[in-house]
Amino acid sequence: MLPCNTCLIRSRAICGALNGDELAALNAIGRTRVLKAGEPLMWEGAESLVVANVVEGVLKVTKSLDDGREQIVGILCPADFIGRPFSAVSHQSVVALSDARICVFARGAFETFSGSHPQLQTKILERTFSELDLARDWMLLLSRKSASERVATFILEMSHRLVDHGCAGGKGPIDDLRLPFGRRQIADILGMTIETVSRQLTTLKARGLIALP
Amino acid sequence: MLPCNTCLIRSRAICGALNGDELAALNAIGRTRVLKAGEPLMWEGAESLVVANVVEGVLKVTKSLDDGREQIVGILCPADFIGRPFSAVSHQSVVALSDARICVFARGAFETFSGSHPQLQTKILERTFSELDLARDWMLLLSRKSASERVATFILEMSHRLVDHGCAGGKGPIDDLRLPFGRRQIADILGMTIETVSRQLTTLKARGLIALP
DNA sequence: CGTACACTTGAGACCATTCAAACTTGGTGG
DNA sequence: CCACCAAGTTTGAATGGTCTCAAGTGTACG
Incomplete structure (x- = not known):
């Protein structure tokens, strides 16, 4: 049986756009991964190999300057999408803040899949717009508050x-x-x-x- | 003749994803608009009525606090995409910095069109990811530099x-x-x-x- | 009981802001 | 052509908020 059938965040995550068959196909190219609090998932500047969905837990997205100054540029909660399709390198690090469980996909395979499933693309687009709004709200906070x-x-x-x-x-x-x-x-x-x-x-x-x- | 045929930024803008017929269809629901330097296009908090492409000129995207403190959260150059599909209200203002020329589309009509043209969605998604990267780079600057x-x-x-x-x-x-x-x-x-x-x-x-x- | 770690509190320095004034620049009309 | 004005920019002095550095407190865990 598909693990997705019991997934609590399916309806809110991008997977909500897919029907049973499509879900099975997506599931075939992904796998579940568990992260301990503090464990990193991707590094700023490293090759962008995977994308993922947060199932459980909270992660942080960070950017740093050479001398160690760091800024958290995003917080990822269950149902949020992790990663940067269409880019060979990751421009930020992702680290688990609490114990977490995620669904990971190889970036290339996921891009191919999403390319042939427009509803999925639309969901990702909506999510990315929301992230952009959040980032811009935060810019105002960082600069003026x-x-x-x-x-x-x-x-x-x-x-x-x-x-x-x-x-x-x-x-x-x-x-x-x-x-x-x-x-x-x-x-x-x-x-x-x-x-x-x-x-x-x-x-x-x-x-x-x-x-x- | 389609104005798009002589458009200098077509290949870099989202329109680059469309062929001749599709371009004609998109063109049918849009129109060209000229903005003078300082002229506003959309207001933070107002209804999100249109999306657009920048053809010529530079625009700013801003967010403000009630007491007037303001932050520019984005700069739009030729070929950039303006607006926020899938959202009833605009969360930021857009104002021309120099004289500018843009292609405007009613948001609803554009969403319908893009929903049936996956290549267009993909282009918008790529652009939005880029904007997100830029916004996050700027967060680091605003908070730590x-x-x-x-x-x-x-x-x-x-x-x-x-x-x-x-x-x-x-x-x-x-x-x-x-x-x-x-x-x-x-x-x-x-x-x-x-x-x-x-x-x-x-x-x-x-x-x-x-x-x- | 003692160490480790996270958090709190204090004193001083520093950088950016604030408020104010002087200085350019471009346009207008005498 | 020059005086004049408005808007934008530069410069100065003083203020203040946040950071830095340092010491203190608390709590978990061996």
Whole structure:
């Protein structure tokens, strides 16, 4: 039996565009892979060999400067699409933040498959447009918002993204939000230092707006 | 005769994926429009009515905060694609920086057309991935680079983009680069103030690395 | 009990911003 | 031709927010 039949994120992922037969064909060129928290999947500058779907867990997409300065340019949740079709090299690294499970496909085989399945292409296109919107929202945050605005935006944004996708333990979006990020990751997402993140969180706590463990 | 037949950017634009008949069909649902420098094409938050191709000129894509802080999140050159299919509202504004000429299509009609022309979808997908890469590169700049690094990156990047596309008057990429940006725009692209941009350019001039008019 | 690691807190330095003024530039009309 | 103005740009001094560096606190785990 096709593993896709029991896949919880199928309807939201790009696979949702495919019928039973097509799904079987796609499945034939892919395989499941499990990642431990911290484990890398692709490296910035390395050959772009695979694309994938996130089934479970959270991953980060990062870009770095030669001297080590790093920025998280994307967060991948279940049902999100990983990778860069039509490009020989990957321009970013992808690393698991929590334990994760993904469906990987060889890039070449996937490109061929998607080339003959327009509905799939359309789904990928929609997703890519959404990612672009997210990236541009983030550009505005990175360039123009103050430290406190960044942290506030971060908390709001993450409670939407993660709670919706069920990858942030906790019952209500406001009552208890458990994120798979340490201070280092938050800092890399918001373009600040861990000290500044910590200070802002402390300030929010002091003002009674949030509680910390 | 189809205007497309004499279009200089056809091969690089998404239209390059279409043959003569298809081109005629696409042309039937579109029309040419001329924009003066400074003239807006779409507004952030307004209904997303049209998509378009840039034929000539340079446009900016911007996002703003309620209090007026603004960030340029994209620069559109000839052959670039404008607009956001599959979304009822536009999440950004588009304004002409120089006099420009574009091919506009009603969004709905264009979506229908592209839905039945997979090669066109593929072209749009490739373009959107490229835009995403650019946006993410810029995120790294906005979050981690210093003022002087930003200005240097800007000059290099623009000499690639604009000279290649022939929209920056001047003969050589290094000898004479005429950009359609004032200090205000540069500041909005780099996430800085006009004063800082000016100071950095003055410093570069003092070090003999660039000359200014 | 002690070490390791992540997080918090503090003091000082620095870079970019802010506010203000002087300086170009191009266009207009006397 | 020159005076004048508006808009854009450059320059200066002071301010302030974030970073840097350093020490402290807490918590998990052997």
